[in-house]
Structure formats: structure tokens, C-alpha cells
Amino acid sequence: MSSYEWRFIGGHLALDLANTMAWRLDPARSVDRLGSAALLADWFRTATGLSLPADDHVLDRVRRLRGATIRLVDAHLDGVAADAGSSPLVHAAWRSALARATPGERLPLTETPAAAIEDHLALAVAELLHRPDPGPLRRCDGDGCGWLFLDTTRNHSRRWCDSADCGNRARVRAYTGRRRDRAQDGT
Ligand SMILES: [Zn+2]
Numbered sequence: 628m629s630s631y632e633w634r635f636i637g638g639h640l641a642l643d644l645a646n647t648m649a650w651r652l653d654p655a656r657s658v659d660r661l662g663s664a665a666l667l668a669d670w671f672r673t674a675t676g677l678s679l680p681a682d683d684h685v686l687d688r689v690r691r692l693r694g695a696t697i698r699l700v701d702a703h704l705d706g707v708a709a710d711a712g713s714s715p716l717v718h719a720a721w722r723s724a725l726a727r728a729t730p731g732e733r734l735p736l737t738e739t740p741a742a743a744i745e746d747h748l749a750l751a752v753a754e755l756l757h758r759p760d761p762g763p764l765r766r767c768d769g770d771g772c773g774w775l776f777l778d779t780t781r782n783h784s785r786r787w788c789d790s791a792d793c794g795n796r797a798r799v800r801a802y803t804g805r806r807r808d809r810a811q812d813g814t
């Protein structure tokens with residue numbers, strides 16, 4: 628089941644959830660890495676170390692939570708108002724998780740194992756979005772990438788999800804662009 632090598636570059640569980648949509652800004656390449664309930668359980672176990680059950684119902688709810696998270700973070704980054712549905716969706720999931728939680732105890736709760744993955748993720752998303760200062764949220768500059776991360780570099784200069792990946796592609800493009808310019812200049 629672990630044939631796909633999960634990558635966790637977000638610096639926060641909520642952002643790593645968002646990043647299970649690969650190449651989300653390029654419709655031609657966009658891939659949902661959470662393609663099945665088994666993949667969701669595998670991703671969640673790799674991300675958190677917790678083995679919890681997943682079924683199609685939870686997968687559907689997690690996908691909707693992920694979509695709302697992406698739309699809210701994008702709106703924040705773009706300085707625009709979010710759509711009307713995303714915030715209520717996150718809050719509803721958050722309230723459900725809190726209703727099932729026991730203060731001071733770690734989720735999951737044994738009575739509701741089916742909802743446990745969604746509950747964990749809803750709490751993570753709410754934690755990220757309710758920070759007094761959302762902090763150094765960034766979106767990768769790579770063409771079509773759209774991966775989100777917390778920029779924890781000292782001077783807030785991180786531009787890429789992975790400098791060896793999108794960063795490298797951009798360097799190659801810049802290099803070939805310069806070569807082309809020089810060729811056109813006849814130098
Ligand atoms: Zn990227």
C-alpha cells in the first residue's frame with residue numbers, strides 16, 4: 628500500500644492535507660493522492676503515526692475538508708474574501724470533533740473510530756486557521772504546483788515547496804531563458 632512515497636513539506640498537518648492535491652493549479656497535471664480510503668489511511672498513518680480506519684464516507688468528508696482548507700488559505704494568501712461555504716464547513720467539522728473529544732485526552736475516541744481521522748484533521752485545520760497571526764503561510768512559486776507551507780526560514784525567503792523540485796525547475800527555466808536571450812542578442 629505504501630508504493631507512493633508521501634511527502635510532507637507543509638510544516639503543519641493541515642497544509643500537508645492540502646498538499647495531497649498535487650499540481651492543483653494545473654488542471655492537466657492535477658492528481659488527488661487520496662484516491663481511495665486505503666490511501667487516506669496510509670497517508671494519515673505516515674503523517675501522524677496513528678493507525679485509524681478509513682472508509683469511503685470518511686474519505687468523502689476529508690476531501691471536502693481539504694477543499695475548504697485550500698480555498699480558505701488561498702483566499703488569505705490572495706487577500707480576497709473566501710467563498711461563503713468554506714468557513715462554515717470547517718467550523719462544522721471542528722465542532723463535531725470537539726463534541727466527540729474529551730478535554731485533555733488525545734483523539735481518537737474509541738466510540739467513534741470511523742470519524743477519528745476526520746476529527747484529527749478538522750482540529751488541525753481549525754488550529755491553523757485560528758492562529759492570532761496565521762504566520763508565514765506561503766504557496767509554492769512553481770508553475771501549477773500550488774503546494775502550501777509555513778515558511779520558517781529566518782528571513783521568510785522560502786519560495787518553493789522543495790528547492791530540489793519546483794526550485795530546480797525554475798532555475799533550469801531561468802537558465803535556458805538566459806541562453807535564449809543571449810542567442811537573440813548575438814552574444
Ligand atoms: Zn512546488
